[in-house]
Amino acid sequence: MEETDVDFWFDPSCPYTWVTARWLTEVARVRPITLRYQVMSLSVLNEHLEVDPEGDTGGYLWMPVRVCAAVERHHGQDGLRRFFTAYGARVHEHGDWDFGTALTEAGLPAELAAAASDESYDAAVRASHERGISLVGKHIGTPIIAAQGTAFFGPVISKAPRGEAAGRLWDGALLVAATPGFHELKGIPHQPPDLT
Template sequence: MARTVDFWFDPSCPYTWVTSRWMVEAATVRPLDIRWHVLSLSVLNEHREVDPEGDTQGYLWGPVRVCVAVEQRYGQSGLERFFTAYGRRVHEGGEWVPFGEVLADAGLPTELAAAAETAEYDEAVRASHAAGIRLVGEHVGTPIVVTDDGAGNRFAFFGPVISRIPRGEEAGRLWDGVVLVATVSGFHELKGRPPVQPQF
């Protein structure tokens, strides 16, 4: 029986993109059913004196607004397709292309690109963000992963933050290890070496 994994992401974070591709890879070697949810770095950082993302123009609102607009009309399938197309263009391809082109890549109506320029979807963005953050806390960012321990007990964690996508059984072993650590009562944080640039 597949284990449900809820994955909260801001599509603009390159490390989150790497982690999301690891999750997709892990699902090929472990029985995982991934559900995608929007988390917003813009919402997370809006009351901070200094935005750690350096997004003074508010660009990061655009991708999450389009994500929510897509999800509302085309559900999980549409959201996954848009996120995948966005990650391939922006993170892997290094192309900051118009949202309409990404939507076309995903087989979705290009008019949904207009969502990026309106606050119409901000309430839904905030609600999705809040649903993920309340599970871990505002001391974290993107991604947040929620699953169960096999006995029906749900648990959540931030990360893992990785710079390379594990493949095949390596992806499965990382999943097993992360779940093992995250389910230990009292577990809070584990860090490795300083980050390197994401490898796509």
């Protein structure tokens, strides 16, 4: 089976995106994919709305994406993957939003936490966000996956499948997304993320 490049746009604050990221990590164990992390932002996505569906009136959600942009700028894809993995586990599994600790756990300089309040990273966040959104349209959210010439939102899952079940979901998602004219597929009402 030929190696597949997969671009994964994520906002690190979204718990469902974290579950999708855990699923993709599992997919990489059972399918020949090369996973590349790309930053997107719920703040950018929702900035034109009168009411922010995330309830982030203080702009806090800008902070983690700025740190992600700084990590990628200074430490590349591997650094971004390591930071998102450490930060995602701290935030979504333990409720700890400490950038510095996550950076240290990822083997990165804790000083990069200062990027959280550095608006000079906003242009990089916006550019990456736009690359992802341009593939699927502004009517969706996080995450976005692009692979094998197609792109799609999601899958939004409450629990990450493991092993071959993760691979089957991957195969099915690609098959459905690549179908000409495909637009949307929804399941039962969502359940809270199962982060175990």
